[in-house]
Amino acid sequence: MKSKEVESRSWEDVEVGEAIPELAFPITNKTMVLAACGTRDFAPYHHDSAYSKSVGNPDMFVNTMFQQALYSRFATDWSGPESDIRESALRMTGVLCPGEPARLTGEVTERVELDGDYRVTLELAASNANGVASTNSITLAMPSTKRGSVEPVTSLAKPHIDPHPEMPDFAREWLGEESPPNWCGHPISEVQISYWCDMVRDANPLYYDGDFARKNRHGGVIAPPVGLLTWAMPRAHHQGLDVHNPDDEPWPPREATQEPLLRQPPGTSEAMVQGSHQSYGRPLRPGDRVYSRQEVVNCSPLKETRVGPGYFQTLLDTYYNQNDEIVGTDVLNMLWYGGDGSN
DSSP: OOOOOOOOOOGGGOOTTOEEEEEEEOOOHHHHHHHHHHHOOOOGGGTOHHHHHHTTOSSOOOOHHHHHHHHHHHHHHHHOTTSEEEEEEEEESSOOOTTSOEEEEEEEEEEEEETTEEEEEEEEEEEETTEEEEEEEEEEEOOBTTTBSOOOOOOOOOOOOOOOTTOOHHHHTTTTOOOOOEEOSSOOOHHHHHHHHHHHTOOOGGGSSSHHHHHSTTSSOOOOGGGHHHHTOOSSOOTTOBTTBTTOOOSSOOOTTOOOSSOOOTTOOEEEEEEEEEEEOSOOOTTOOOEEEEEEEEEOOOEEETTEEEEEEEEEEEEEOTTSOEEEEEEEEEEEESSOOOO
16 A cells, blocks of 8 residues: 555644544445454354344344454544554444444543553444444553654553452352463464455555555554454354354364363353453564463353343453564453353
8 A cells, every 4th residue: 555644643732522523434234244354253143134133133233343443443543643552442332233324423531641651542432323332442642742752562461350249150160260372363464454454444554564654663564453353363264153054064173172262151152242441562563473362350140131141251361472472451341141041
């Protein structure tokens, strides 16, 4: 992609209460295809309308990674590419389905200096005809006239999560267990980065080979930081198998002894991501290989939800590069449902 002159805002230019210009983004059947290419997520909730409706959803809907990508584009369109995203906290209260555009709005709610990092927090929301479908709090490190360019993060630690006082016994047994390394299906490539950008029309020049990326503080192309889940996705296997051909075998074949990545509460059959709080460390680049380790860090007692009885489970995914450096963490809030919740 040919580089062009791109403007970036400085921390001193920002005011608390400042509105982010609204973005209307179409959600269509083609969007769902682009999302499958951009995120390598082939779960049937996101491309099979009949299946998604059969498990209590109004229609197929865009996945977590798509929403993270759209919010990322929204934030850096406003700030310019000289800002780095430090954290994002996505909460999904509804779904974005084909037929209604997603309308993104937001404002600046905080402007602080923290250990030499000049940060702003944006509170953002995505709505459709049914109201607010999700919100996202994004923290940006911005260039400053006092200090100059943003310094990339070089190290990151795991967050601490306090467990629910009424955590079920089955979940308490999982605390402290960490999954084996779950390696990505492919190294990060400029091709996958471009699919991810094309999915939400993100033109940030840091994500494309060109003069801007090579001369920037990162010294070359980086992968969008909020794409953590995508960079760690496995090969394009038949996730959840083919719901219209349940006797089909998974592809690629898996070892019979492979540990499941998710610890599933008893009496449940379906899972829905409700929120994700990510922190970003050392930038990822084309050629890097990502692996993750997952652990259960919290679980609610059985609760009644709009889709029936279920458990709210919190997972911690820690992402590493091929040098075993932590490149990001994701505190993932899940709703497990689809049964009576009995042991």
